[in-house]
Ligand SMILES: *[C@@H]1O[C@H](CO)[C@@H](O)[C@H](O)[C@H]1NC(C)=O
């Protein structure tokens with residue numbers, strides 16, 4: 139290598155090094171925010187542009203449910219429209235969308251044994267919060283900090299449900315986790331004495347027993363306004379469709395496998411095309 143090329147090489151290398159450091163710094167910051175290692179909301183306070191945007195179009199969504207540890211959603215924050223519980227006017231009688239059928243599959247592990255209180259308690263280890271509904275009042279116990287305040291959006295959904303169907307929600311006691319990845323591997327809970335913990339979350343898969351609950355974003359962003367319940371429903375909810383029978387299940391899995399194959403084929407075609415170009 140001669141003098142001049144060495145001279146030229148050095149600053150370029152330094153620039154590359156600086157760029158690389160900045161790149162990894164940004165990557166690290168991005169990853170930290172994504173993983174929830176630090177709270178980005180500290181940057182929001184005093185950020186006047188955001189406040190300006192908010193004040194131009196400010197809609198309050200009160201979720202007055204006590205403090206962060208022991209939470210009760212009081213009746214005073216409840217719509218007071220009168221309606222007849224025992225005689226819903228509009229019995230819509232419509233069938234719920236077919237994805238509702240998966241709840242039968244999600245709950246199958248407990249079909250024979252039922253769910254006992256100690257199975258629920260077992261899910262406490264990983265749960266973000268516990269929701270108890272007694273006599274139409276929701277009680278929440280928060281166990282851990284939750285990324286993106288997903289927990290609050292899910293509570294919002296539950297409060298909306300209570301408002302939509304006052305007096306018609308059954309008493310319940312459920313554990314909920316707000317992360318992305320399933321936590322209850324089915325291989326750890328096989329056989330008649332398996333006693334898997336019932337844990338609700340936004341995602342599950344073939345290898346897991348986590349029970350799927352609507353994603354926090356159903357009640358987030360623009361849907362929050364659309365889903366704001368201002369008076370109770372006077373019609374009964376849609377009817378839960380029956381479980382898939384063996385034939386229907388096979389057909390569903392077949393069409394899923396077909397779709398997967400198709401996507402893989404398109405992917406392969408794309409990469410073959412790119413390779414041919416080079
Ligand atoms: C939260 O509310 C519960 C029940 O009202 C109360 O017992 C508890 O002391 C409160 N905790 C805090 C930190 O305010």
Ligand SMILES: *[C@@H]1O[C@H](CO)[C@@H](O)[C@H](O)[C@H]1NC(C)=O
Nearest residue numbers: 214215216217218219220221
């Ligand atoms: C519902 O509550 C509002 C505000 O608290 C009150 O003005 C209204 O009279 C109530 N309506 C009924 C039917 O109780």
Ligand SMILES: *[C@@H]1O[C@H](CO)[C@@H](O)[C@H](O)[C@H]1NC(C)=O
Nearest residue numbers: 220221222223224225226227
């Ligand atoms: C509510 O519905 C029940 C059953 O149809 C009926 O007996 C009752 O009179 C209704 N109450 C009111 C206030 O309309």
Ligand SMILES: *[C@@H]1O[C@H](CO)[C@@H](O)[C@H](O)[C@H]1NC(C)=O
Nearest residue numbers: 226227228229230371372373
């Ligand atoms: C019953 O449902 C129909 C159609 O959805 C609606 O137009 C009507 O206002 C409803 N009636 C009552 C009393 O809610």
Ligand SMILES: *[C@@H]1O[C@H](CO)[C@@H](O)[C@H](O)[C@H]1NC(C)=O
Nearest residue numbers: 213271272273274275305309
């Ligand atoms: C449930 O609520 C109703 C109406 O507010 C009340 O009459 C009843 O006593 C409550 N039951 C329990 C077990 O708290």
Ligand SMILES: *[C@@H]1O[C@H](CO)[C@@H](O)[C@H](O)[C@H]1NC(C)=O
Nearest residue numbers: 380381382383384385386387
């Ligand atoms: C499964 O369900 C389909 C559609 O409802 C029906 O046509 C079929 O006879 C059922 N098969 C069995 C084995 O029950």
Ligand SMILES: *[C@@H]1O[C@H](CO)[C@@H](O)[C@H](O)[C@H]1NC(C)=O
Nearest residue numbers: 389390391392393394395396
């Ligand atoms: C899946 O693909 C196979 C072969 O391409 C086809 O025979 C079958 O009908 C498809 N199944 C579904 C459910 O689409």
